[in-house]
Amino acid sequence: MLVKSQAIVLFRIRYSDTDSIVHFYSRDFGRIAYMVANHRRNRAVNPAMLQPLSIIEYEADHKGSRTLQRLKETRSLYTFKGIPTDPAKNGISMFLAEILYRVLNEAEASESLFQYLTQSIEILDEIENGTSNFHLVFLIKLSLFLGFHPNLEDNHTGWYFDLQAGCFTPAPPPHNAWLTPTDAQLFAKLMDIRFDNMHLYRFSHRQRTDLLRQILDYYRIHLADFPEIKSLAVLQECFEP
Numbered sequence: 001m002l003v004k005s006q007a008i009v010l011f012r013i014r015y016s017d018t019d020s021i022v023h024f025y026s027r028d029f030g031r032i033a034y035m036v037a038n039h040r041r042n043r044a045v046n047p048a049m050l051q052p053l054s055i056i057e058y059e060a061d062h063k064g065s066r067t068l069q070r071l072k073e074t075r076s077l078y079t080f081k082g083i084p085t086d087p088a089k090n091g092i093s094m095f096l097a098e099i100l101y102r103v104l105n106e107a108e109a110s111e112s113l114f115q116y117l118t119q120s121i122e123i124l125d126e127i128e129n130g131t132s133n134f135h136l137v138f139l140i141k142l143s144l145f146l147g148f149h150p151n152l153e154d155n156h157t158g159w160y161f162d163l164q165a166g167c168f169t170p171a172p173p174p175h176n177a178w179l180t181p182t183d184a185q186l187f188a189k190l191m192d193i194r195f196d197n198m199h200l201y202r203f204s205h206r207q208r209t210d211l212l213r214q215i216l217d218y219y220r221i222h223l224a225d226f227p228e229i230k231s232l233a234v235l236q237e238c239f240e241p
Contacts, residue, residue, distance in 0.1 A: 009054040010101040030109040034071035044073040052097030082125045091238035094231045113145045130199030139215045140190045148222040205241045
């Protein structure tokens with residue numbers, strides 16, 4: 001059966017001399033993998049459209065319950081302008097594509113999540129200011145869709161933040177996964193940042209590095225088998241002072 005949908009490209013890996021496997025987050029099918037032919041005569045699928053975070057419309061052949069469906073045709077829905085030419089944006093895109101590949105490994109279709117991802121990718125490509133904060137804001141907002149967004153109801157100066165419970169507490173919890181009051185207030189500041197105001201927030205290189213580490217620790221606690229992110233080193237190089 002031929003199907004049509006829209007998708008965000010997460011990862012592409014060469015499967016054989018003739019085929020590759022492309023992982024999508026699809027608007028209608030959630031996380032799904034497709035087999036695509038590598039040969040040059042396959043003009044219906046442009047390899048340039050299968051770069052990480054590309055937003056495409058596609059047609060595929062779905063047969064039964066097979067693990068790998070066959071990708072037939074692709075069409076770009078958004079043409080990148082800033083990401084390919086801006087080293088910082090390119091580093092962020094590589095990092096976020098790897099994050100999404102890991103955290104959406106069993107994700108079902110969600111219209112709201114798909115809209116959040118596509119809009120965020122377009123914002124990253126087009127923004128002129130605040131790029132260094134983009135990935136921090138993106139990850140915190142993404143946690144809402146993944147079901148473990150931090151709870152700020154009991155945010156008080158001098159309180160700790162329990163990374164396991166996802167909330168503030170007046171005393172250190174009986175485990176090691178918590179933030180000091182100073183770090184907790186900096187972490188809480190992220191909840192106030194949006195894509196449209198992130199250029200107004202100034203963090204030192206050390207603060208931004210610590211915040212990213214804390215967010216990744218938070219993800220690691222709440223997601224099973226969340227691995228070390230290989231592209232993190234590339235991202236950090238982009239913002240070295």
